[in-house]
Amino acid sequence: MVILYITLNTDEEARTISRALLEKRLAVCTNWFPITCAYRWKGEITEEPETVLIVKTEPELYEAVADEVRRHISYTNFIAQIDVPKINNEFASWLKEEICPQSENSADR
Numbered sequence: 001m002v003i004l005y006i007t008l009n010t011d012e013e014a015r016t017i018s019r020a021l022l023e024k025r026l027a028v029c030t031n032w033f034p035i036t037c038a039y040r041w042k043g044e045i046t047e048e049p050e051t052v053l054i055v056k057t058e059p060e061l062y063e064a065v066a067d068e069v070r071r072h073i074s075y076t077n078f079i080a081q082i083d084v085p086k087i088n089n090e091f092a093s094w095l096k097e098e099i100c101p102q103s104e105n106s107a108d109r
Helices: 011-023 059-072 089-098 102-108
Strands: 002-008 029-041 044-057 079-083
Touching: 002 011, 002 059, 011 029, 011 044, 011 059, 044 059, 059 079
Parallel strands: none
Antiparallel strands: 002 044, 002 079, 029 044
16 A cells, blocks of 8 residues: 655645546545645745645556546646555455556556
8 A cells, every 4th residue: 555645736626636536446545635835936935825635545556646636637746655564454455445456447547
């Protein structure tokens, strides 16, 4: 299992992408929440609101998830994979039941 940490502009983007990932069985569960992002841009420090989407999935589905995100938004955003070395057995079983193997997802795209 991995967690994908994705930054978006709004809760609505997160909701839309989340539903698409779940419908395509590219994720077993998602969470999103508002954050404040601070960064340096063209020599200035900027702060603005963002939304983080957390996607619980399998490592081999990273590209399929990233492609789905790009289908819904046009701007460059952050998509990072965080490896999860251990999870509880019950969650692992649910994950395996709910997420289609990569070969089945390829047929949907």
